[in-house]
Amino acid sequence: MARPQGGRRRRWRLAVRRRVFTLVAVGVLVWLLLRTGGNPAVPGPAESTLMLGFTLLAAALFGEIVELFRLPRITGYLLAGLVFGPFAVGFLSAGTLDALDIFNDLAYAFIGLAAGAELKLATLRGRWKSIVLLIACTTLVVMVGVGCSFFLAASVFGFLDKLGSLQVLAVAGIVGVIAAARSPSSAIAIINETRAEGAFSETILGVSVAMDVVVIMLFSLAVALGDLAFSPEQGMNLSFVLGLTAEIGGSIVLGVVFGALIGLYLRHQGPQVPLVVAGLCFLVYRLSAISGHYLEHRHGLQVDLEPLLICAAAGFVIQNLTPHGSRLEESMDRVSLPVYVIFFALAGARLDLGALATSWGVAITIASCRVLMIVAGTRLATALAGDPMLYRRNCWLGFITQAGLSLALISQLASISGDWGARLATVLVAVVAINQLIGPAAFKIALERVGETRRPPGSGKGGR
Secondary structure, eight states, rough: OOOHHHHHHHHHHHHHHHHHHHHHHHHHHHHHHHHHHTTTSSHHHHHHHHHOOOOHHHHHHHHHHHHHHTTTHHHHHHHHHHHHHTTTTTTTTTHHHHHTTHHHHHHEEEEHHHHHHHOOOOHGGGGGGHHHHHHHHHHHHHHHHHHHHHHTTTTGGGGTSSSHHHHHHHHHHHHHHTTOOOHHHHHEEHHHEETTSSSSHHHHHHHHHHHHHHHHHHHHHHHHHHHHHOOGOOOOHHHHHHHHHHHHHHHHHHHHHHHHHHHHHTTOOOHHHHHHHHHHHHHHHHHHHHHHHHHHHOEEEEEEEOOOOOHHHHHHHHHHSSSSSSHHHHHHHHHHHHHHHOOOOOHHHHTTTHHHHHHHHHHHHHHHHHHHHHHHHOOOOOHHOOOOOOHHHGGGGGOOOOHHHHHHHHHHEEEEEEEEHHHHHHHHHHHHHHHHHHHHHHHHHHHHHHOOOSSSSOOOOOOO
C-alpha cells in the first residue's frame, strides 16, 4: 500500500512544481517586457492587452495550484490578483486596473445573470421558509451583534473620539448593515466550479442574491438616520431613502424587460448566444451608469440603477417564466471560466494590503465578531425552519464572503463623511479582504460536507 501512496504524492508534487515553474517563467517574461517597454503606471493599449493576457494565465495557474490543495479555484484567482496587484509585485498597476475596468463591468453583470438563472422556483418552492428565516435572523443578528460590539469598542478607535454617543451609535448601525452584506458572485462561482446542485446550495444562493436588495434598503435607512444624528436641524433625508427605493424598483422592472428580450432571442434560435448574452450584460452595465449620470446632471436626481440586480432579475425571469432556462445556462457555461478568472483576479488586485497591514488587529476582531454572529443567526434560522442537523452545522460557512456590494457601500460611507469616514473605510476594507479570502474555501467545505458537489475534490477539471 505504501507504493501507490508514494506514487500519488510524487505526482502531486510534480504537478505543483510544473505549474509553479510555468507561473514563474511567465512572470519573469512579463517583467522583462515591462522593463523594456514604457511606464506601466500609465498603460497604453499594448500594455493593457499584455496584462490582461498575463492576468488570465497567472490566475488560471494559481487556480490549478490551490485546487491541488483542495481549495476552490477562485481563491487562486484572488491570490493571483493580490500577488501581482499594485499593493504587492505591481505588475497590475492602478492605471492598468482602471484600463481593465471594462472587463470587470462585463463580468459583474454576467455573474448577476448567472445567479438569477440558478434560482429555480421548482427547487426553491419548498425552501421559502428557510430562505426567509435565514434572511431575517442572520441579518438581524449580524447587524445587532456587530453594531453593538462596534459601539462598545468605539473608544478603541481614536478617530471616533470627537463624535457624540448618538453619532457613534449611528455609525455602528451603518457598520452593522455593511457586515450583513453577502457575495452572490462568489457563491455562484463556487457552485459552478463544484457543479453543486441541491437544496442547500440553492438556499445559500437565494439568500445571497436577496440580501443584496435587503442590504441596499437597510443601508439607505441607516444613512438617513445617520444624517439625522449628525445634522438634527435638517430633519430626516427622505429623498435619499426614496431615491434608493426607486433604484431597486427600477432595477427589477428593467431586469424583467431585459429577461424578456433575451428570452425572445432564445425563442427564435438566435446564433452565437454566449457572445450576445455577454454583450447584452455589458450593455446593461454601461446603460446603468449612463442613465445615472444623465438623471443627476440634467434633473438633479441621484438614481443609480443596480446592474447586478437587473441581470439577476433577468436570469430569474428566463429560468422560471420561459422554457429557455437550460439553454441560457448552457450558453453561459461556455464562456464562464474566463469571466470568473478575470473578475476575481481583478477583485484580488484591488484588495488593499496597506489597509490590512495598518488595521489588521481591528479588522480581525470585527471579522471574527461577524463570523460568530453569522453562526448564531444561521443556527437560529435553521432550527426554526426545522432543517436537517447537517444543514444547521454548515449553513454559516456559505455566508462569510463579502465583495462588490460591501466595497461599494464602504466607498459611499467614506464619501459622505469626514476624516473619520475615510479611516473607518480603511478598517472595513481590511475586513472585506479577510472575508473574501477565507469565504470561498469555507463555502466549498460546506458543499462537500452536505454532499452536493458533483465532482470529487482535486479532480483538476474545469467548471461546468
